[in-house]
Amino acid sequence: VLIAHVELVDENWVTQNWDNGYSEPLSQQICCIFWTVRNLLLLDPKKDLKLRGNSDKVPYFRAWGDEQKFREQSLMRSALPPTFRGDLFVSAGIKPGEIISKEAVRANLADFRAKVILNGAFKMELTSDPSLHLRFDETKFKRPTLLILDSRTISMLAILDLTGFMEYVAL
Amino acid sequence: MSPFNGGANQNRHLELPTFLDELLLSHSLFFGRSTPSDNVMKSKYGGIDLKIIKDYSENWSSSISAVHISDFPIYGTRLQLIQQRMTDWRPLRAYHAIWYRPYRDSMPVYAFRFAILFGLVSLAGLGCGIYGAVKGSSGGHN
Numbered sequence: 420v421l422i423a424h425v426e427l428v429d430e431n432w433v434t435q436n437w438d439n440g441y442s443e444p445l446s447q448q449i450c451c452i453f454w455t456v457r458n459l460l461l462l463d464p465k466k467d468l469k470l471r472g473n474s475d476k477v478p479y480f481r482a483w484g485d486e487q488k489f490r491e492q493s494l495m496r497s498a499l500p501p502t503f504r505g506d507l508f509v510s511a512g513i514k515p516g517e518i519i520s521k522e523a524v525r526a527n528l529a530d531f532r533a534k535v536i537l538n539g540a541f542k543m544e545l546t547s548d549p550s551l552h553l554r555f556d557e558t559k560f561k562r563p564t565l566l567i568l569d570s571r572t573i574s575m576l577a578i579l580d581l582t583g584f585m586e587y588v589a590l
Numbered sequence: 591m592s593p594f595n596g597g598a599n600q601n602r603h604l605e606l607p608t609f610l611d612e613l614l615l616s617h618s619l620f621f622g623r624s625t626p627s628d629n630v631m632k633s634k635y636g637g638i639d640l641k642i643i644k645d646y647s648e649n650w651s652s653s654i655s656a657v658h659i660s661d662f663p664i665y666g667t668r669l670q671l672i673q674q675r676m677t678d679w680r681p682l683r684a685y686h687a688i689w690y691r692p693y694r695d696s697m698p699v700y701a702f703r704f705a706i707l708f709g710l711v712s713l714a715g716l717g718c719g720i721y722g723a724v725k726g727s728s729g730g731h732n
Contacts, residue, residue, distance in 0.1 A: 511609060517667055526659040526673045530693060533635070534624045540679050540690035543620075545637045553616060553668035555675065562690075565672065567620060569637030573613045580610040 457503070460582055461510045462575065480575060483548035504584050511579050512549025536565060545569045549576055612665050614646045619657065622647045 433441060458465055462480040469476040505515055530536075536543050546552065546566040556564040568576075579585060622643045625631055631638070659666050659673075677694050681687035687702050 513664055518664055526670060528619060528657055528659060528669070528673075530676070531619045531669070531672070532624050533620045533626055535693070536620070537626060537630075538691060539676070539693045540681075540686070541676075543635075545635060547637075552613075553665055553672060555672075563675065567617070567638075568613065570617070570639035570642055571637060573610075573617065573642075576613060577610050580608075585609050 460503075460579075460584075461506055462579060464510060480578075482572065482575075483546070507579055507582070507584055510549075511576055511585070512552060514550075541565050543567060547572045609664060612662050614642070615651065615657065615661065616665060616669075617643050618647050618651060 458467065463478065464481070466478045466481060468479040470479050508515065508518075533543060540562060541555075542562045542564040544556070544564050544566055545568070547569055548566075549568060549572060551566045552568040554566055556566055617638065621635070621638055621640065625640070626635070631640070659669055662669055679692055681690060681692070681699065687699055688706065691699055
């Protein structure tokens with residue numbers, strides 16, 4: 420009887436005070452939780468979470484110096500309306516226009532080997548920026564450099580994929 | 591057909607999500623079949639974990655030799671560009687032709703190298719001939 424009485428009182432209190440100072444803090448807390456979870460699922464694009472390094476604080480998730488703010492600039496932003504899945508792919512270094520539904524292209528991948536690449540005209544270097552994976556660095560004019568993600572960043576990006584939101588989704 | 595339910599899931603029996611699968615498969619492509627020497631791997635590619643690649647190749651991936659570009663619905667365009675660059679690369683300068691071998695159609699470069707070698711041997715022979723002639727003529731005077 421006592422518990423029922425307390426619940427009744429609490430329910431009445433919520434009903435009576437909903438507009439008067441109850442709904443606003445609640446919505447603020449929900450909003451805060453939502454943005455925190457979203458930020459975590461996107462591997463902390465705001466770089467809020469930091470570890471204390473040798474000299475300075477380093478981001479926990481993002482070791483790469485990406486230019487997320489630049490991509491969010493209105494002139495650079497995709498014309499497609501932003502979605503959470505789209506943001507996941509952007510965090511993974513994939514631009515929305517990069518994934519194109521098309522016929523299977525015939526290409527020989529037999530010589531896509533580090534040894535073959537290094538014996539030829541290109542160099543290979545590791546990168547920690549997902550947007551540069553399998554891209555060329557043209558800043559070194561002598562030899563184009565093919566960039567490959569390191570294993571640590573791949574393990575980090577696995578978190579994005581294991582959220583389950585990246586599967587079977589066309590942007 | 592969505593690019594995400596295309597070749598990758600039809601051709602291969604992997605149950606990992608597609609994006610992670612493609613990342614690991616790209617590592618396996620470049621470092622799983624043949625790796626540079628241990629010293630090069632340690633000095634330049636220390637960030638590559640060969641244990642993960644080996645585990646992926648042995649336990650998670652089907653035959654890597656059967657991998658096709660359609661197995662990369664996400665990174666397919668980038669791989670296609672790499673392939674294009676490898677096919678199109680030609681030496682623009684003479685020293686490029688000496689030091690770097692094209693990935694396709696290497697015969698002209700080998701012919702160029704052979705021509706340079708032949709030219710150097712000819713020059714050396716000519717130099718030796720001139721030296722011998724000069725020495726012979728100076729010896730004759732003595």
